[in-house]
Amino acid sequence: MTNSVAPRADVPSKGPGIADRNTPFLRDYxxxxxxxxxxxxxxxxxxxxxxxxxxxxxxxxxxxxxxxxxxxxxxxxxxxxxxxxxxxxxxxxxxxxxxxxxxxxxxxxxxxxxxxxxxxxxxxxxxxxxxxxxxxxxxDYSRLVRMEWCTSPQWAFVKGAMYVKANYLGLHENLMDLTHFLFTHGKWNIVKPEHILDRPVLKEQDDMIVQEEVHENAEPPAERMEKLGMTGPFTMFVSQTVKIPGLHQGLTRTTDNSNPPKQDVQHIIHILTPETANTMHYLWAIAYDAVLHDDTFANTMQQVGAAVFEEDKVVLEDIEEVYRRDHRPDFREKIIRTDKGGIQLLRMFSRMAAAEQESALVP
Ligand code: FES
Ligand SMILES: [Fe+2]
CATH class of the missing domain: 2.102.10.10 (Rieske [2Fe-2S] iron-sulphur domain)
Structure with missing residues (x-):
């Protein structure tokens, strides 16, 4: 089995200790x-x-x-x-x-x-x-992440899959970054301008990263809120959890202003299976525990999910195309403060890859 990908000297690295497409695939997962x-x-x-x-x-x-x-x-x-x-x-x-x-x-x-x-x-x-x-x-079965939302009768889910002509790490960064919602996903009004100024809380423990943020005065889909009997103003808690390189678990918990508050919880599961250094299989599922037996609602959720994630695919493939075309030698991507979550994640993957290489050494 090969344990590395051909280095792409033409693609600038983000810096030492930050995983990029030249980092060997993480195999023990x-x-x-x-x-x-x-x-x-x-x-x-x-x-x-x-x-x-x-x-x-x-x-x-x-x-x-x-x-x-x-x-x-x-x-x-x-x-x-x-x-x-x-x-x-x-x-x-x-x-x-x-x-x-x-x-x-x-x-x-x-x-x-x-x-x-x-x-x-x-x-x-x-x-x-x-x-x-x-x-x-x-x-190693301890590294298997089970998703009870996809197997329990208390939950329903919709799913989709796409083939992305881009390196999988770009999608991990994208998923840690809610600031692109206003632009890439602008037409869906998922995030308001003031929300991209919110500063997420980042927690890192062993080989796991959790990022959390809270959006006040959020605007969840009105039709769903009506179905659930929820009334604004709404607060939305959003988190991303990464434990293994092939999975990114998103969570949104919307609460309303009733007493006690009603909640709408959704698990947004992003599955990233690298194919090569510049292609991946992207599978996703959205699980929810309310309005379980409503085909119209499920169809809408599937279609919106597919359309939103397709927008990310287009962005990632456009970036990959620039990597292919543009070879200016001094270019370095600038890291800004709001990239922190994605960069921390890439640092974690870099450490995991180094540990894997180390353990593969013959004593
Ligand atoms: S049997 Fe000859 S190639 Fe498979
Ligand atoms: Fe996105």
């Missing part, structure tokens, strides 16, 4: 391989951290992840077919079991143990199927 409903009896491919991976389900419904590269002549196995629980390569017909071992080589009539596929541990948790990208023999 769980990433979301796919929404669970994407993994079926029809094999698919997904490239994660620069590794082409085959995904399918056994006849018993268990998800399988293995290298999507036949060890014989590198044919992509997702273009093969399933024979029971085995994947059959469509070039010379070698069969592989779900544990990666060879089942049959037609031209030999045997199954040599030396011909095998790397397999990846998976953990299916409701709508999310996580993949462990570190040592397959030692997945």
């Amino acid at each position: 769980w990433y979301v391989a796919a929404f669970s409903d994407e993994i079926t009896r029809t094999p698919i491919r997904r490239t994660i951290l620069g590794e082409d991976i085959l995904l399918y389900r056994t006849q018993d419904g268990l998800p399988v992840a293995m290298q999507n590269r036949c060890p014989h002549r590198s044919f992509p196995l997702h273009k093969g077919f399933l024979k029971g629980d085995r994947i059959v390569c469509n070039y010379h017909g070698i069969e592989f079991n779900p544990d990666g071992s060879c089942g049959h080589v037609p031209s030999l009539g045997t199954a040599p143990p030396a011909i095998r596929l790397d397999r990846y541990p998976l953990e299916e948790d409701g709508p999310l199927t996580w993949i462990w990208m570190g040592d397959a023999s030692a997945p």
